[in-house]
Amino acid sequence: MRPITAIGFDADDTLWQNEQYYRLTEEHFRTLLGEFAEGEHISARLLEAEKRNLSYYGFGIKGFTLSMIETAIEITEGEIPARIIGEILDIGRELLRHPVERLPHVEETLQALNGQYLLVLITKGDLFDQERKLAQSGLGDYFDAVEIVSEKSATTYRRVFSGLADGPERAAMVGNSLKSDIVPAIAAGAYGVFVPHALTWVLEHVEPPTEAPRFRQIDHLGELIGVLDAITAA
Incomplete structure (x- = not known):
């Protein structure tokens, strides 16, 4: 398993x-x-x-x-x-109206993971704007579910991963915000895979939970599969 x-x-x-x-x-x-x-x-x-x-x-x-x-x-x-x-x-x-510019290694990573894992887009912000960006990105078909939420908290991740998958303990959350994507996901029991971005809003800054056993950090999404393989092999 x-x-x-x-x-x-x-x-x-x-x-x-x-x-x-x-x-x-x-x-x-x-x-x-x-x-x-x-x-x-x-x-x-x-x-x-x-x-x-x-x-x-x-x-x-x-x-x-x-x-x-x-x-x-x-x-x-x-x-x-x-x-x-x-x-x-x-x-x-x-x-x-700004254009959607995909980051490096995104599509090939999602393509490789699609069908191997349940993939869920979990994002916060304005509903219409997030739907627009997802549609323009051309990535929508890779996801099994999309959750546009008002806030990301441990409660949010417990609800999403329990309702759609096998619970947070058997899930990983991948994102560039320690405050919104990583710390609350780990608090919910999931793995948190931090992908730093050169520009991150100041209100999203917190210290990385480096002592947490389920914390991982990668330089770009192209490294995600290797991290998942290492977790499986451990």
Whole structure:
């Protein structure tokens, strides 16, 4: 009996690029408000707004756009021109239209694992945007199930892996966020396979659980099969 029968995959910055588009949008936002404040101050205020608003808007582009508008109003003490509000809405819509750029080794890895394991896409964010990116990625057929959730917690992973597979103890979660993909999956009893990305949102940073027996780290998805084989052989 194999120790792992199901694998969960994060989407953004694990299967395809995502954070780089947020960074470009933030740079555009800083330019729009450049006459009112310094760039670093604008970014700091935006991050504060994002933190405050997570419990209201959740994760995703729509919440990010609302946080940009809120930040613009705060920085200008309510004097922000309507023209700039309109431009913020435009760059938010542009972010919703960004192309899907798959990361290296993604398709060949999913193709090799398809049929050998139950594959589940587990991602958080805006429902329409995540569905759009999955459709444009061309990767949807490799997955047996797709779960778009509002938050990733140990409870989330227990529910998903117990409902779809043989429980978290016989599952692995693969992703670029230690906070969302790895730490809670290990807490649920699963393996956590960390795939670092050069750009990861600051609110997703936590210390890696290097002492956890079920923690693994790889440089890219092309190394995943080797890790799974090693777990099976142990």
